[in-house]
Amino acid sequence: MPSGTRYDSMQYNRCGRSGLKLPAVSLGLWHNFGGVDEQSVAREIVWSAFDRGVTHFDLANNYGPPPGSAEENFGNLLAADLGTHRDELIISTKAGYHMWEGPYGDWGSRKYLLASLDQSLERLGLDYVDIFYSHRPDPETPLEETMGAVATAVKQGKALYAGISNYKAAETREAAKLLKEMGCPLLIHQPRYSMFDRWVEEDGLLETLEEVGAGCIPFSPLAQGLLTDRYLNGIPEDSRIAKEHGFLQENQLTEETLERIRSLNALAGERGQSLAQMALAWVLRKSQVTTVLIGASSVEQLDQNLDCLDKLEFSEDEIGTIESVLD
Template sequence: MSYLANPARYETMPYKRCGRSGIKLSAFSLGLWHNFGGVDVFENGRAMIHRAFDLGITHFDLANNYGPPPGSAEENFGKILKQDLMAYRDELIISTKAGYLMWPGPYGDWGSRKYILSSLDQSLKRMGLEYVDIFYHHRPDPETPLEESMMALDHAVRQGKALYAGISNYPAEKAKEAAKILRELGTPCLIHQPKYSMFERWVEGGLLDVLEEEGIGCIPFSPLAQGLLTDKYLNGIPEGSRASKSWGFLKPHMVEPALIKVKKLNELAVQRGQTLAQMALAWLLKDPRVTSVLIGASSVKQLEDNVSTINKLAFSAEELALIEEILKD
């Protein structure tokens, strides 16, 4: 049976302008970092993408190395696009990135023009697309001149292989410099994707201010700290969770020390009538500089639970003060 999108998909999802651009993004965007690779169940990923679009999520975020194995998330997404979503292509914002190790030898990693542009061509081929909406440099390269990496993004846009340029994991000063170069080239930086959550707050030390000054959107990834900011780990590490998988980034030694804070935050979330995950997502969206929050999901139900955060986004001053108190301890 072919997929038909929910006709009411735009009625409840909030959309927010991305910096000073013409683009608005859904409050939540779906990240394909985990659960969409070759090691995962294809039909589960397909069901999550259908449901995300039905709920008003328009932005689907990938990178060349997402899987595992690297490249497989783009391949799977390409199949789902071809089977189900091509009729809706102009309603979608599809992004990909280059910056981490993708193939052997000196041209398969980091930030050279050769790597960035070759990688984009490979990504487009895997997804069966003529262009992506946003193309990111995934991380700064300490050894390649920043001008070279930014000129590659500018070139991708001028070639029509990307509509907008973005950066990810750039610290404040580097982001400011990158934005200046891109602006001078005539391809302004649309968006920055940093790691940001209640447990990872480095962006508050200058980056958010830079993004505001430069008119650049912000889309945090890992908003639930790889699942720590959920009720999943309240009683230890469950079977099948990220911390239990050998290829995950969340390790058991990272879970234990955070549990006292997690339990206190969970109590506050329950008082608010939310899950801990929903409160953690709403907490990021409270900042007007945050355009959209990148959520991952392992099931349709988890996706629906996360998106229903939009039903309660507001915080009282007392709640925000209590969260600071818990996080400071």
């Protein structure tokens, strides 16, 4: 049974100009929930997140490894017990990366997107997801076709809201325009964003999202674990860099990067936070950001990251110090 106080301390933010509110911190199942991971731990993490007011669980067709296994495992959890709380949950999935052989198993065609969504729903054991994303723009498929497929998913009742991920500002503006014309407003955009990856600021994406009335849910806010204290004293054996199927590579951990991490870690300590908590709060300080997407490999890590909500404010001096470190 979930905690009776699960909604007492979580902050919920309105997503753009929609009627939907999302928790300030959402749980992503990109890592740690695939077929190679221990499912008893994954179950404990999901339930612990729900007990602390995390209502949004983010998936994609290719999450694993192997691809599809994260959706299948989350579907098993829904079938076992979490599904009795379906109306309290926001469940999202995406399509846009390689899933099966041949010309129809990748990118952004109508054929691929709608077939992929049907497969995702089967793995999840659901009639609908709350948010269905185009996971990345397809340079060879007209945007009208890709957005038309997303809108169709909503109109068929297989998704409640439309989302996009990894789209630049100009593409986002056009996608929002097309979806609005189709009677399916763009709810949310999921870009990569962290202290170490600020392309959304340089590209003007955040201002664009405010302009079109969409929310923002940044992924990789901890730069795949670089913005933590994990690598201050070498590379742990159980870290993402050490994992064969990880996305973080050892060559990213340069001495210059380590110096920045050490400086930021020192400032976080002065604020009474961990570096990860400060990095999450730094992303959440942006008014356009509805919720920040975290991963977790343990309940302890989950709890520590959720505690970022205890201190979200930054002084001008602190922001200035961070900017000088990142410059």
